[in-house]
Amino acid sequence: MTYDSRRGRSPLRILALGAGSALALGACSGGVTGGGGDEGTDDGPIVLGMLAPFSGSEAAFGPYMENGAQMAIDEINEAGGVLGRDLELITEDDACDATGATAAANKLITSGIVASVGGYCSGATLPTLPIFSGAGVPMVIPAANSNQLVDADEDGVFLINGTGDQQAQAALAWAEKQGVQRLALVDDNTDYSADLADAVAEQAAGTGVEIVLEESVTAGESDYSANVNSILSADPDMVYWTGYYQEGGLIAAQLAAAGYDGELLVADGTVDAKFAEIAGDAAQGVEGTFTQTPDMLEGADEWIATYEERYGEGPGPYSTQAYDAVRVVAEAIEQAGSTETEAVIEAIQGIDGLELFSGPLKFTEEGTLAEGGFAIVEVGPEGEFVLLDDLQG
Numbered sequence: 010m011t012y013d014s015r016r017g018r019s020p021l022r023i024l025a026l027g028a029g030s031a032l033a034l035g036a037c038s039g040g041v042t043g044g045g046g047d048e049g050t051d052d053g054p055i056v057l058g059m060l061a062p063f064s065g066s067e068a069a070f071g072p073y074m075e076n077g078a079q080m081a082i083d084e085i086n087e088a089g090g091v092l093g094r095d096l097e098l099i100t101e102d103d104a105c106d107a108t109g110a111t112a113a114a115n116k117l118i119t120s121g122i123v124a125s126v127g128g129y130c131s132g133a134t135l136p137t138l139p140i141f142s143g144a145g146v147p148m149v150i151p152a153a154n155s156n157q158l159v160d161a162d163e164d165g166v167f168l169i170n171g172t173g174d175q176q177a178q179a180a181l182a183w184a185e186k187q188g189v190q191r192l193a194l195v196d197d198n199t200d201y202s203a204d205l206a207d208a209v210a211e212q213a214a215g216t217g218v219e220i221v222l223e224e225s226v227t228a229g230e231s232d233y234s235a236n237v238n239s240i241l242s243a244d245p246d247m248v249y250w251t252g253y254y255q256e257g258g259l260i261a262a263q264l265a266a267a268g269y270d271g272e273l274l275v276a277d278g279t280v281d282a283k284f285a286e287i288a289g290d291a292a293q294g295v296e297g298t299f300t301q302t303p304d305m306l307e308g309a310d311e312w313i314a315t316y317e318e319r320y321g322e323g324p325g326p327y328s329t330q331a332y333d334a335v336r337v338v339a340e341a342i343e344q345a346g347s348t349e350t351e352a353v354i355e356a357i358q359g360i361d362g363l364e365l366f367s368g369p370l371k372f373t374e375e376g377t378l379a380e381g382g383f384a385i386v387e388v389g390p391e392g393e394f395v396l397l398d399d400l401q402g
Contacts, residue, residue, distance in 0.1 A: 054097035055090075055348060057082070057338060058117035058146070059127030059331070060137065065104035066229075066255045069283055070129050070327055074151060075100050076320050077328035078126055081335035083319075091339045092346070098126075098335075103137075105130035114140045122146060123348045126334040129327065131155030131201035138163040145350035147357060149337045151330035154277075155204045159375050165354040167376040169330055169337065169365065170277075171300060173201070175381025177208035179298045180249055180274060182400055183385050184218050187272065193222035193245035195236065195260065197252030205251040205276055221245050226256060233260050237267050247272040254279040258287025265291035274298065277383075281326055285392030292388045296397060299386045303329050305396040306366060329366040337363065337370065 059078055063071035075098070082096045090096065099120050103110035110133035117125070118140070125141050128134035128150035138161050141148050147165035150158065156173040158166065171179075184192055194209055196202040203225070210220050222243035226236050237260070240248055248264065248271065250257050257279035264273065265288075273295045275284070280299040285292035303309045303316075303324045316324045338353075340363055345352035363370040367382040389395040 052094065054095045055092070055342065056097045056099060056120065056122045057335065058120065058122035058125050059098060059100045060103040060110055060113050060117070060125070060134070061100060061127050061129050062105045062133075063100070063102040065106065067105045067130060067253060067278075069281055069325070070152070071100075071102065073325040073328040074127065074129065074331040076316065077151075077324065077331035078335050080316060080319060080328075081332045081339075085335070085339050091342050092348075096335070096339065100127070103127075103130070103133045105133045107133050107136050110134065111136050111140065113137075118144045118146065123342075124149065124338045124353065126151065126331065126338060128153040130199070131158060131204070132199045134158060135161065135200060138166055142166070147338070147341075147350065147354050149334040149357065151334040152327045153201070155201045156208060157200055157204055159377055165350065165357075167337070167357055167372055169333055169367070169370075169378065170327075171381025171383050172377050173205045173208045174212075175378075176205060176276060176298050176383050177212050179381070179383035179385070179400055180209055180276075181212055181216060181218060183274065183296070183298070183398070184247055184249075185216060186398075187247070189218055189247045189272070191221045191243070191245045191247075192218050193224065193240050193243050193248045194220060195222075195224045195226060195240065195248060195250050195252070197228045197256055198225045199228065199252065201278060202252040202276070206249075209249060209251075226252070226260070228252065228256055230256075231259060233263050234267075236260070237263050237269075240264065241267060241269060245271055247274055249274045249276070250279060251276040252278060254281050254284040255287065258284045258292070261288040261291040261295060272296065277326075280386060280394050282393050285388055292392060294388070296385055296387045297394060298383050299326070299394065300330070300367060300382045301384055301386075301396060301399075302326055302394070303366070305384075305386070309366070333365040333367075336365070 061071040061074045086095045101113035114137040125148040129152040131153040134153040142163040149167045154170040194206040196206040275297045277299045280297045341356035344356040371379040385398040386394040387397040
């Protein structure tokens with residue numbers, strides 16, 4: 010599901026309409042009861058927390074997410090806030106590390122956050138679920154999408170990125186559309202990467218695509234020649250790399266140097282311009298499974314221009330999802346008339362039709378998107394990923 014420009018409304022126009030109704034709701038609402046870290050107060054800012062990678066190998070994504078979330082907060086505050094109160098964002102660096110994320114989550118809770126709007130690496134996000142849930146802090150996760158996040162079955166966890174199962178469906182749909190018969194799966198042993206590879210292997214049963222190799226690499230290394238030799242020996246038509254861009258760029262370059270001439274498909278953790286910087290010439294022709302970035306969406310020009318004006322650069326992956334995560338939380342608090350945990354969770358679950366960049370929002374009972382919204386992108390001439398096929402036809 011993609012943003013439908015036929016509705017004639019840009020995301021900024023949608024937000025303005027939503028903020029107007031929010032002001033009306035805030036004017037007629039009663040006192041705010043406590044939830045999460047709000048402690049029953051009805052004045053002062055409503056504080057949202059974000060865990061994201063601001064250091065480490067995935068540090069490129071943290072600023073995208075923070076800027077997108079802050080942009081939504083600024084717009085909502087300029088329009089009157091939520092229940093008559095301003096929103097405030099507190100960020101902490103999880104460095105995509107489980108131990109660091111656990112400490113950072115506890116730090117956010119002590120800061121008095123009402124909801125979490127962060128989560129990039131699934132392996133770092135997973136151990137924070139019981140921490141936030143136990144503290145009564147609902148989570149609207151903009152990026153992390155491992156099926157394990159759903160399987161954890163914690164209260165108040167919602168994903169506005171498509172799940173691993175949904176991304177696997179897109180990868181296989183593209184492989185079949187390309188006439189691929191022999192597919193090699195290569196992961197980096199992280200929760201997200203291995204989970205996605207397993208989902209593809211499971212869903213491939215009964216299709217025309219044969220999984221000829223399931224290979225795991227060790228993240229952080231520089232020489233993947235042994236893995237490359239395994240791939241070449243399996244003789245696949247397509248390799249699907251399900252890990253992150255740092256290793257993905259090296260593997261792409263080393264596959265090309267070894268003479269691999271089949272297709273290379275990468276997962277959403279690799280869809281970033283830094284992949285092309287690492288892969289060099291080998292990046293050309295590489296495709297990816299991804300939920301669309303702002304530049305791929307019709308009707309997003311005004312939003313992009315505003316982002317560039319505020320931050321001095323264009324928006325990157327997960328900036329729109331982080332923007333929308335804030336909007337979902339704000340909408341739910343308005344609908345609940347409160348920051349009380351159960352009321353906010355119930356309101357999030359009941360949202361039906363709120364316009365996000367990915368389309369009208371509707372959550373399943375498991376807190377996942379009713380439709381994943383994955384498309385196929387490819388590396389363009391400047392090293393950036395551009396839309397290739399929206400998989401809608």
